Amino acid sequence: MTTVSLSGIGCACALGANMREIADALRFGRDGISPVHLFPVEGCHSRTAGQLPPSVAALAASIHPPARRWSRAAQVLLVATSEALAASPGFEPEVVVIGTTSGAMDVGQAYFRSRGGSADRSAAARRVRGYPPQIPVLDVLNCLGLSAPVRIVSNACASGTNALGMAWQMVASGRAERVLAGGYDTLSELVFAGFDCLRASTTEMCRPFDEERSGLVLGEGAGVFCVQREGGVRIAGYGAATDNHHLTQPHPSGSGPRDAMLAALAAAGLRGNQIDHVNAHGTGTQQNDACEALAIAAVCPQAPVTSTKAMTGHALGAAGAIEAAFCAISLREGFIPPTLNFRSAGLDCALDIVAGAARATPVKRVLSNSFGFGGSNASIILETT
Amino acid sequence: MNPVSVLGVGLITPWGRDIHVISKTVNHPQPNVQTTRAHDGTGSLLSVPPGVYAAESRLPRLRRSGTLSLLAVAAAADAVAAAGLDEEEAASMTVFFATTDGGVRYTARFFEEVVARGLGAGSPLLFPETVYNAAASHVAARFRCTGEAITLVGDSSAGISALCAAAGAVATGTTDRALVVASNEWDPVSLEAYARWGFVDGPMGNPAAECAAAIVLGHRSEAVELAWCGEGKPFRSRKEAASSLGSLLGRMPQPRPPTVLSRSCQRNPLNEPEELACRLGTQPGRELDVRGALGESFAATTLAQAAVTSHFLQQAPAKSVGIVTVLGLTGGVGALRLTSGVQQE
Numbered sequence: 001m002t003t004v005s006l007s008g009i010g011c012a013c014a015l016g017a018n019m020r021e022i023a024d025a026l027r028f029g030r031d032g033i034s035p036v037h038l039f040p041v042e043g044c045h046s047r048t049a050g051q052l053p054p055s056v057a058a059l060a061a062s063i064h065p066p067a068r069r070w071s072r073a074a075q076v077l078l079v080a081t082s083e084a085l086a087a088s089p090g091f092e093p094e095v096v097v098i099g100t101t102s103g104a105m106d107v108g109q110a111y112f113r114s115r116g117g118s119a120d121r122s123a124a125a126r127r128v129r130g131y132p133p134q135i136p137v138l139d140v141l142n143c144l145g146l147s148a149p150v151r152i153v154s155n156a157c158a159s160g161t162n163a164l165g166m167a168w169q170m171v172a173s174g175r176a177e178r179v180l181a182g183g184y185d186t187l188s189e190l191v192f193a194g195f196d197c198l199r200a201s202t203t204e205m206c207r208p209f210d211e212e213r214s215g216l217v218l219g220e221g222a223g224v225f226c227v228q229r230e231g232g233v234r235i236a237g238y239g240a241a242t243d244n245h246h247l248t249q250p251h252p253s254g255s256g257p258r259d260a261m262l263a264a265l266a267a268a269g270l271r272g273n274q275i276d277h278v279n280a281h282g283t284g285t286q287q288n289d290a291c292e293a294l295a296i297a298a299v300c301p302q303a304p305v306t307s308t309k310a311m312t313g314h315a316l317g318a319a320g321a322i323e324a325a326f327c328a329i330s331l332r333e334g335f336i337p338p339t340l341n342f343r344s345a346g347l348d349c350a351l352d353i354v355a356g357a358a359r360a361t362p363v364k365r366v367l368s369n370s371f372g373f374g375g376s377n378a379s380i381i382l383e384t385t
Numbered sequence: 386m387n388p389v390s391v392l393g394v395g396l397i398t399p400w401g402r403d404i405h406v407i408s409k410t411v412n413h414p415q416p417n418v419q420t421t422r423a424h425d426g427t428g429s430l431l432s433v434p435p436g437v438y439a440a441e442s443r444l445p446r447l448r449r450s451g452t453l454s455l456l457a458v459a460a461a462a463d464a465v466a467a468a469g470l471d472e473e474e475a476a477s478m479t480v481f482f483a484t485t486d487g488g489v490r491y492t493a494r495f496f497e498e499v500v501a502r503g504l505g506a507g508s509p510l511l512f513p514e515t516v517y518n519a520a521a522s523h524v525a526a527r528f529r530c531t532g533e534a535i536t537l538v539g540d541s542s543a544g545i546s547a548l549c550a551a552a553g554a555v556a557t558g559t560t561d562r563a564l565v566v567a568s569n570e571w572d573p574v575s576l577e578a579y580a581r582w583g584f585v586d587g588p589m590g591n592p593a594a595e596c597a598a599a600i601v602l603g604h605r606s607e608a609v610e611l612a613w614c615g616e617g618k619p620f621r622s623r624k625e626a627a628s629s630l631g632s633l634l635g636r637m638p639q640p641r642p643p644t645v646l647s648r649s650c651q652r653n654p655l656n657e658p659e660e661l662a663c664r665l666g667t668q669p670g671r672e673l674d675v676r677g678a679l680g681e682s683f684a685a686t687t688l689a690q691a692a693v694t695s696h697f698l699q700q701a702p703a704k705s706v707g708i709v710t711v712l713g714l715t716g717g718v719g720a721l722r723l724t725s726g727v728q729q730e
């Protein structure tokens with residue numbers, strides 16, 4: 001198979017508006033979680049999230065002044081895409097593959113709210129055109145002078161990794177030479193309410209793999225990559241698996257995550273003991289972390305494990321893409337970020353959790369996991385050249 | 386790359402799920418069989434009678450699912466049966482699901498409760514079914530598929546994108562068999578919104594309809610072959626639409642004129658550029674107006690175009706060629722070429 005590389009990477013999330021800010025935040029273990037200020041959360045159990053810094057909107061407007069009126073989803077996607085393209089001059093994609101769970105749901109919410117009264121129903125007609133998840137992507141491409149077919153992958157919280165995986169498959173097999181891939185998602189009331197009603201969100205802190213973990217914190221952001229044969233950190237392999245146990249709960253055996261990780265290793269021609277670091281899905285929920293720990297213990301028990309979601313929140317469809325960017329930072333700069341708020345492992349999570357501070361160590365291969373509703377499980381392996 | 390064949394198709398429509406009856410309907414469009422009206426009479430919907438998917442409604446996994454998932458699982462079941470796959474073969478399929486609006490009814494209900502009673506009032510029974518990939522998850526569970534299951538969201542062109550992704554996976558040996566499913570549902574307000582926009586019902590547009598389609602792809606000699614599948618650059622004007630589709634058709638290998646053409650035929654401003662691009666690029670023996678006969682269900686109807694065209698080629702004399710084209714409401718462009726009894730050219 002052909003070598004596949006990430007020649008340009010752009011990222012924006014609660015830790016910063018570009019890769020440099022984010023790298024510094026990861027190295028120093030900065031906490032990007034704060035009280036939700038985007039919408040009222042009275043009545044919810046959870047009150048915090050990993051929200052984008054204000055600089056993202058300002059940066060979007062500096063790139064393209066009309067973007068100040070865009071949805072937040074389109075703004076963060078513009079910022080991340082611009083950074084990726086700047087790092088890979090002359091890159092013109094043949095195909096664009098982007099993962100998201102809710103797209104421009106802030107526009108969608110305006111549509112759903114406008115359904116209420118007859119006076120607002122004509123507004124609903126205008127808004128139904130604006131909230132499909134491909135709209136922000138098309139707006140960003142048009143603004144940057146690019147034109148290519150767009151595929152939107154919506155596989156819940158695995159979307160970003162699935163999108164990168166699809167790009168890898170296309171370039172590795174020769175079906176495409178240049179693919180722009182990534183993921184984006186921004187906070188919305190509808191999704192916030194959804195995770196809250198499932199009691200999946202924590203009322204205190206996100207503590208991945210901790211024995212007293214009590215749930216996730218939501219986040220937002222975007223990660224975008226220029227995927228082609230040459231030019232940077234390599235995608236060594238990708239694997240995906242479906243767990244048919246339940247729409248929202250993983251099989252307790254961890255079979256879905258395990259199968260995705262094994263498929264990624266097989267695609268890369270690697271063994272589990274060749275992985276230097278696992279960027280875990282690590283949401284901080286009882287079930288996910290227990291199942292994922294079983295899978296990691298079965299596949300690559302020696303690898304130091306981090307969940308960065310304690311720093312950023314869970315950015316849903318963007319998470320896999322954002323965390324792939326984090327993996328690239330680890331590979332380039334030789335450190336493993338810490339898992340914030342971790343104190344001691346549960347009996348069900350006996351792993352080498354990197355906690356307290358970042359661990360300086362050469363990193364050659366990182367495996368990143370993303371698991372989601374619908375039994376979606378995806379793993380991707382990045383390596384240095 | 387290995388040739389990719391159509392092993393079986395399934396269709397769930399307001400006219401039932403018998404592919405022969407549906408094909409006859411496409412050839413001789415019938416009056417509406419069952420319609421519902423939106424709140425103020427704006428827009429009407431061709432519904433699939435619930436009895437058509439009664440068997441799927443009784444599956445334990447689907448007892449809380451919406452129409453989107455029920456239709457998808459039903460179409461998939463028929464495609465897999467038509468393909469003649471045993472349980473093990475079916476379980477080995479990679480699943481590709483396409484939708485345009487997703488589970489809009491559950492999403493609307495969930496959010497209406499939140500708007501009325503506050504953010505903390507969301508229903509945990511409704512929320513999981515609002516995610517776009519819920520239907521794909523149910524399809525995978527129905528056949529115990531444990532490999533990759535991918536959901537693609539987009540306008541009508543998403544049906545072609547799903548076929549392209551699946552065909553690529555089969556052609557390169559990533560998977561031996563792929564199940565491509567597309568489904569779409571309507572609710573009264575989305576129906577009204579699209580009608581006001583001018584893209585369904587009324588003087589412009591086809592009637593809105595519920596629909597699901599499924600196609601199993603794999604390797605089999607003497608089957609209809611998916612010879613070529615492509616996605617075009619997005620358009621922002623009618624001129625760009627004609628240019629993008631024309632350019633895409635220009636890339637399609639066409640050593641012989643098509644026996645049949647199925648355009649997306651939307652009876653709205655997109656009709657003219659599509660007709661222009663197709664007129665310049667193809668001279669078909671006949672046209673199949675799938676959308677006009679079965680109604681508008683966006684990505685699902687696009688996959689239905691491919692399924693009906695494939696069925697047509699199966700019945701047609703040897704060495705027949707079918708072309709399917711689509712222009713989507715948000716700028717998506719797609720086309721594919723099916724052949725029967727024709728050597729790969």
